[in-house]
Amino acid sequence: MTIDIVILAAGQGTRMKSLLPKVLHPLAGKPLLQHVINMAETIPDSNITVVTGYASEQIQNSIAGKDLKYVYQAEQLGTANAVQTAAPNLDSNGITLVLYGDVPLISTKTVLSTLKVVNNNTMGLLTVVLEKPEGYGRIVRDRKGDICGIIEQKDAMPQELEIQEVNTGVIAISTNLLQKWLPQIGNDNAQNEYYLTDLISIANKAGIKIEAVNPGTPEEVKGVNTRKQLSKLERFYQQKQADRLMVNGATLADPSRVDIRGTIFCDVDTFIDVNTVFEGEVKLGKNVSVGPNCLITESSIGDNVKIKANTIIENSTICNDVEVGPFARVRPGTLLGDNSKIGNFVEVKNTEVGKGSKISHLSYIGDSQLGKDVNVGAGTITCNYDGANKNKTIIGDDSFIGSNASLVAPVTIGKNATIGAGSTITKDIPDNELSVSRSPQLNKSGWERPKKKK
Secondary structure (H helix, E strand, O other), X not given: OOEEEEEEXXXXXXXXXXXXXXXXXXXXXXXHHHHHHHHHOXXXXXXXXXXXXXXXXXXXXXXXXXXXXXXXXXXOOOHHHXXXXXXXXXXXXXXXXXXXXXXXXXXXXXXXHHHHOOEOOEEEEEEEEOOXXXXXXXXXXXXXXXXEEEEOHHHOOHHHHOOOEEEEEEEEEEHHHHHHHHHHOOOOOOOOOOOOOHHHHHHHHOOXXXXXXXXXXXXXXXXXXXXXXXXXXXXXXXXXXXXXXXHOOEEEOOHHHEXXXXXXXXXXXXXXXXXXXXXXXXXXXXXXXXXXXXXXXXXXXXXXXXXXXXXXXXXXXXXXXXXXXXXXXXXXXXXXXXXXXXXXXXXXEOOEEOOXXXXXXXXXXXXXXXXXXXXXXXXXXXXXEOOOOEOOEEEOOOXXXXXXXXXXXXXXXXXXOEEOOOOEEOOOEOOOOEEOOOXXXXXXXXXXXXXXXX
C-alpha cells in the first residue's frame, strides 16, 4: 500500500527573528526539514510531498531528496488548508501521513508504529504526555477513555488546560477518509484557521477509532519555534550522539563539548578531547587520539593516529600511526601515509605524503607528491600557483629538503636528493644530488641603519 507523506513547511517562523525560513535553520549542521525528509525516505513504499509557502524557492534549492514533490500554499490558512494543497498528489487507495518540517527528530520507529494502526476503521494519532504542555493542543477523551477531540490552547477552557496529554500534530489516516473529511473542516476558532486537528472529532462522530501512539522520547516530537527551543534540541541530539560513541568504545573528555554534524564511525579505544567538531561522514580507527579544539570534516582516520590540539582536517585520508598538529591544517585531497608526520603550523593541500615522511613545522606543501622517508625542513613552501594554473611538485624517496626552501612547480626532486637551506629550486634535481641555490653573502662594515627624520 502506498504511503503518502505530507511534510508541512510553509511558515516563515517569525519567532525565530530571522530572514531564513524556519525549516532551514540547522540542527547538527543540517536543516530541520532535511532531518525530516531523511527520515521519511526510510519509510518503505512512500511518496513525499513538501508543502511550502514562505521562501519556497529557497527551500527547494537548499534541500536534497530523491523524487520529492513540492506544492505551494499561497496563504497560510492553517494545517488543514496545507494538507488540502497537497491533496492532488495523494493516492486514494493508500495512507496519508502528516509530518512537520520543524519537528526534526521524529524517528522511523515511531512513524512505523503510527502507520501500523491505520485501517479503514482506525486512524493513528501521535500523542505525548508533557509535564508542562504549554502551547500544545490538548487531547480530549470521553468517559470510556477513547479520544474524541483535540482542543487548541487558544480555544481551551481552564479545566482543559490542565490536560497533560497533548497532540503532536502527526497523524496517519486512510487517504480516502482524509479526502472525504477535509472539505468538512471549518475555521470557526480564535485564529480563523482550518485546523487539521478537527479531523479527530469528525472521525469520532463517524465511528472511526483514534488510536494513540507514543514516541520513544518527548524530544522526538518537539517542534522548533524559537532559537532557544532549537538550542535545547541541539543539545539533546548531541548528547545522544556522544552516548552512542561511548557505548561503542570511545572516551570523551566531556560529552557535552563534542559536536557531531553528520555521521561518525568510531572504533574502540578512541579518545576525543573537548570542543572537537565532526562534519559530514568521518571514520576514526582504533586507538585514535583527538586533541582539543579540532575540526574534522569528511575524512577517514586510520589506527593509532594522534591528532594534536587546534588541528583542521578536511576531506582527507590519514593512514595508520600518523601524527598531525598541533595547529596544522590538512586540506582537501590529502593522503598522509603510514608513520608520516605533519607538525605545528603546517598546511598541506591536495598532496600525497609517503610512508615515514615528515613535514615538522611552518611549511606549506600543496599539489605535491612526496615519496617515503622524505624530510621537509621548516619554512619550506611549494610554489604551486603561477597566477593562472596549479602545478605539481614531486619529491622522491629519502630526499632531504633544507629549511626555508622554495620549490617552484612544476619541478621534480629525485630520490635521495638534498636541497640546501634557503634555496629556490626552479629546475629538476636528479637522484642522489645536492642542490644549493643562493645569492653570495655580502658583509659591509661600518653600516649605519636609517634614522627617523625629525
